[in-house]
Amino acid sequence: MARTTGSDGEKTEAAVREAAVSLIARFGYEAMSMRQLAAEVGVQAAALYRYFPTKEDLLFTLMREHMEGLNEAWIAARPDAADPATRLAAYVENHIAFHIERRPSTHVSNMELRSLSHDRLTQILRMRTAYEKELRAILRDGAEVGAFSIEDIGLTAMALIQMMTGVIVWFRPGERLSMAEVTATYLSMTMRLVGAKIETYSAARPFGRAKDAVAF
Amino acid sequence: MARTTGSDGEKTEAAVREAAVSLIARFGYEAMSMRQLAAEVGVQAAALYRYFPTKEDLLFTLMREHMEGLNEAWIAARPDAADPATRLAAYVENHIAFHIERRPSTHVSNMELRSLSHDRLTQILRMRTAYEKELRAILRDGAEVGAFSIEDIGLTAMALIQMMTGVIVWFRPGERLSMAEVTATYLSMTMRLVGAKIETYSAARPFGRAKDAVAF
DNA sequence: GAAGTAATAAAACGAACGTTCAATTAATTC
DNA sequence: GAATTAATTGAACGTTCGTTTTATTACTTC
Structure with missing residues (x-):
């Protein structure tokens, strides 16, 4: 046997990436074998080496593209001229949306470093x-103009990112809470966490507030 | 060769556990080989099987004991008759202290499930x-008596735990912040996050507040 | 000091690993 | 339709994996 009818390099490479993200997210990079990945794609293991010279090259490509996507998504969503609270709200919304949309990919990038x-x-x-x-x-600007009240910029940034990224651990679409509700609640928690003074960011929020919401 | 002079089953088993936690935390469970572990202990791979029947048994033992330790530490630290804010402060302090003290073990329990x-x-x-x-x-009690202002108990609990556990990702003893400073800041962030009304928990705090702290 | 037990080493097992190579067929180019 | 290129297979390579078996030595008990 050799080349199969209808085979297409671009499609195969895309299928390899998709299957690899899924398998690595589920079982881990070390636990996923190239033969297992090949079987998922419907191909022999040797065929993978046409697209990625080594297993680690494959992992690195997946991670790099994930991080590029995250940075590009933020640059596209970033409101440059707005006040700190609005910018922070945009950051939170973009972060949560991106991570919920790309949960397997996020797992790979966070766990397989x-x-x-x-x-x-x-x-x-x-x-x-x-x-x-x-x-x-954003936090520094907000603290300087008095919009936020923050003890330690770096520590608060880490705490917020850990808190937001943690969404992918438990959030499942279609369960108790919708993505919009989750985002609204995280926005509220974020604003309280940074001691935001007033709700100047409200106008920029595309999401409705959860039914039982209270002002932060 | 066979039994070595001075060999002691209890000491060897303890050395195996310690080395395993360190190696799994650094390289991952799948990436750590039994031969590598044995070499770290200063023994042949076959000797490991006197103490743990399989590699997975070893992993499970480490995880179970970590979780037992976490629950026992909390039970020992838990102030049963106190108000919600004091109980929440105790939870935060215990969680952060435990995770900083046992960072490698926490990595194993969180990453190798x-x-x-x-x-x-x-x-x-x-x-x-x-x-x-x-x-x-604690959050429910606090919300019911009006000490906290919380939109969603479950979501807030997950957010807090993710935020606190994230400490082990970046905290290194002896760097910019001491453990007491980090704990104080996290306490402050937690209280603001749950919308705590007053500082009733202050008396219970064993740590001084960071220099640039502000009231939440 | 002999008998019994505890703790290890040394060697080997089959299976699975990432990767390479040569052969073969499908599609494209001229 | 011949030549070329793209895509893949099947088989194999050497290495490493978790684990088992057997033999050997250190320690303990009497």
């Missing part, structure tokens, strides 16, 4: 730092 | 749920 070589780990961490820096800038 | 069999995963998740239930009870 230790399987990267030193150089590639550095590259991914640089992209992550750039993204977090955007949040710190 | 997918390597457990279904039954054992269920056992560990049951213990985790019991621990989280304690937090939800």
Whole structure:
């Protein structure tokens, strides 16, 4: 046997990426074998090496594209001229939406960092730092103009990101809460956490508030 | 060769546990080989099987003991008759202290769940749920008596736990912030997050407040 | 000091791993 | 329709994996 009828390099590569994200998210990078991945795609293991020279190259590609997507999504959503509270609300909304939409990919990028070589780990961490820096800038601006009340910028930024990213651990679409409700509640918690003074960000929010919501 | 001079089963087993926690936290369960673990202990791989029948048994033992320790630490620290804010403060302090003290062990318990069999995963998740239930009870009590202002008990509990556990990702003893400062800031963020009305919990706090702290 | 037990080493097992190579067929180009 | 390129298979390579077996030595008991 050899080339199969209807085979297409682009489609196969896309199928490999998709299957790899799913398998690594479920079983872990080390636990996923190239043969298992190939079987999921419907191909022999050797065929994978036409698209990715090594297993680690595959992992790195998935992670890099995830981080690029996150940064690009934020740049597209970022309201540059707005007040700190509005910018913070946009950051929270973008972060939660992106992570819920790409849960498997987020799992891969958060859990498999230790399987990267030193150089590639550095590259991914640089992209992550750039993204977090955007949040710190918002918090700093807000603290300076008195819109927020924050003890420690860096610590608050980390706490917020951990809190928001944690959504993917328990959130399942179609369960008790909708994504809009979850986002509204996280927005409310975020604003209280940073000691936001007034609800100046409300106008920018595309989501309705949960039924039992209270003012923060 | 065979039994070595000075060999002691109890000491070897303890050394195996300690080395396993360290190696799994650093490289991951799948990436750690039994030979690598044995070398770290200074023993041949076959010797490990005197203490743990399989690799997965070893992982499960580490996780179970970690979760038992977490629940026991909370039971010992829990102030039963206090008001919700004081109880919440105790929960936060215990959680952060425990996780900073046992960072490698926490990494293992949080990251390697997918390597457990279904039954054992269920056992560990049951213990985790019991621990989280304690937090939800505090939040519910506080909301009922009006000490807290919370939109969604379950969601707030998850957000708080994710936020607090995230400490182990970036905190390093001896760096910019001391553990007492970090704990004080997290306490402050927690109280604002749950909309605590007054600082009734202050008396129970063993830590000084950070220099640039502001009232929540 | 002999007998019994505890703790290990050394070697081997089959299976699975990531990866490579040569052969083969499908699609495209001229 | 011949030549070329794209896509894949099937088989194999050497290595490493978790685990088992057997033998050997250290310690304990009497």
